[in-house]
Each structure stands twice: as C-alpha cells, then as structure tokens.
Amino acid sequence: MSYLKDLDFDANFTDLEVEKRKNIINDKGFNKIVHKMWKVRDLGVGDNSIEADGGATDKISRCLIRDPYVIMVGKLHHLMVPPPIDDEDKLRCSLEDWERDRRRNVGDNGICFRSFLQCWFELADFWVEVLDLGRYCDFITMCYEGISTWKIGEEEGGVRVWKDDADIFYNASFFGGEKLDDDFFKGHDQGEGR
Numbered sequence: 001m002s003y004l005k006d007l008d009f010d011a012n013f014t015d016l017e018v019e020k021r022k023n024i025i026n027d028k029g030f031n032k033i034v035h036k037m038w039k040v041r042d043l044g045v046g047d048n049s050i051e052a053d054g055g056a057t058d059k060i061s062r063c064l065i066r067d068p069y070v071i072m073v074g075k076l077h078h079l080m081v082p083p084p085i086d087d088e089d090k091l092r093c094s095l096e097d098w099e100r101d102r103r104r105n106v107g108d109n110g111i112c113f114r115s116f117l118q119c120w121f122e123l124a125d126f127w128v129e130v131l132d133l134g135r136y137c138d139f140i141t142m143c144y145e146g147i148s149t150w151k152i153g154e155e156e157g158g159v160r161v162w163k164d165d166a167d168i169f170y171n172a173s174f175f176g177g178e179k180l181d182d183d184f185f186k187g188h189d190q191g192e193g194r
Helices: 015-025 028-038 066-080 087-102 113-128 133-147
Strands: 060-063 148-150 160-162
Touching: 015 133, 028 113, 028 133, 060 066, 060 113, 066 087, 066 133, 066 160, 087 113, 113 133, 133 148
Parallel strands: none
Antiparallel strands: 148 160
C-alpha cells in the first residue's frame, strides 16, 4: 500500500525525489519506528480511541482522538522550541496541527495510523535535508526517545509513556534553526530502519 497518495509535494521536486520519498514512507523499517510512537500508551490507541474501518479491532485501524494527539504535539513543542515555552502558543500550535492532520482521514473523528504515519513523514521530510531512509528513521527515533520513556524497563515488559514536560529538553543540535545535512549525522546514525 502506498501512503503517499494524499501528500502534496512541492512542484519543484524531481521525479527521483518523489520516488525516494515514496520508498521511505513505504519502508517497513520506517513504518516500524512510527508504529513505536503509535503504541505509546498515553496516545490511548486501543483503549481511548475511536474504532475505524467498520469497527476493526486491531490497533493500527483505530484512530487517535484530539486530546492525546494535542498532548503529543505539545511534547514535541518542548523538544523543538527553545525555552522559555509559551503555554498558550504551544496549545495554539498543537490544536492547529490537530485540525490540519485530522483532515486527511475519511471521517472527521480522529487520526488513523495511515495519517499518523504521513504526519511523521512530513515532519521528518521538513527537518532532514538528505533524502535517506536511515536519516529519516534516526529523526523519528530521536523524537520518540526525546518525548517518551519506559514506565517500567522494556526488558521487563514495560510500557512507553510520555515524559513529563519538565523532563523534555530542547534539542538544539537537531532544531537549532537549520535543516539536518550529512555533517550533522556523522556520528549520530543509529542504524534503525535499515
């Protein structure tokens, strides 16, 4: 299944650049990393979500509702915006993201996994200058690790939850005002998704 049919690409992208983007968003490794974010308990997929696709019960076919999504975007705000954080601006931006992102779905009730995947792809596509699967996966992993933590250790069957806002630190090396190029990734590659 191609996840790019609903994405609008800059008319200046070459056919090769569009093809590379299709390969990234449809890659199993990229999907796996985004699915890790999808499974963060505080998103509520599975217990505080709207059933989609005719009442399907598997977690990928459920949709996120507004409040957990807005909280996630607020957590990203702490990771991406230098302090001090303006709580009103954070809420305004988070609600705007919710409104824009939920419009991808057939219904207006929530954000399904396909749309969630597209949202994360677009975020990586904006920040990572090099069209490289590993770089996109590293970016998503950095966000995942930056805004979530294990409630109990992974090896102990724990669950992933959002970090408290006070425990999320602005990542100046990633979000210091420039897109990420080859020089940044030297020594930062995590190898996931390859």
